[in-house]
Amino acid sequence: MRIQFFLNNESVETNVPPHLRLSALLDQLDVPSSYLSCHSGACGKCLILLDGHLIYSCLLTVFEIRHHHITTITRWLETEISRQITMAQSILDIGLCPHCKHARYLSLIHFLDRKGRKVSDIKEYLSLVNCSCTSNLQLTKLFQFMDKVRERYER
């Protein structure tokens, strides 16, 4: 089936079975996005944005994304926000494993872009990704640190 959608703001047309998972398509298209692990919505490592909403790409079929906007972490790699997060990790001595790093970055960027974001929202964002490489305490520090950095930019 011919499927058209937008990937990181560029129109993409592809001929694939409609029931193909978006995670598999992104893999086929060689999009360096998120890590695939459970394929069942349990690990959260395949996180992407569908029209600005965080969702697990392994739970979507390509039929469902027709004419929609898919955004992956690729859009922010090599940008100022990624550099700031990397620097914050270094300052706070927080390491993220390669399996969850992109999903964590995407959830953090989504949190920072959220209008009227509250520190109390952080717990909800942390629960999106299930990885034991870094404690929730450390991740909360990273989110809070970046929240303060963003506040300074927003002034």
Ligand code: FES
């Ligand atoms: S691979 Fe999609 S949630 Fe685990």
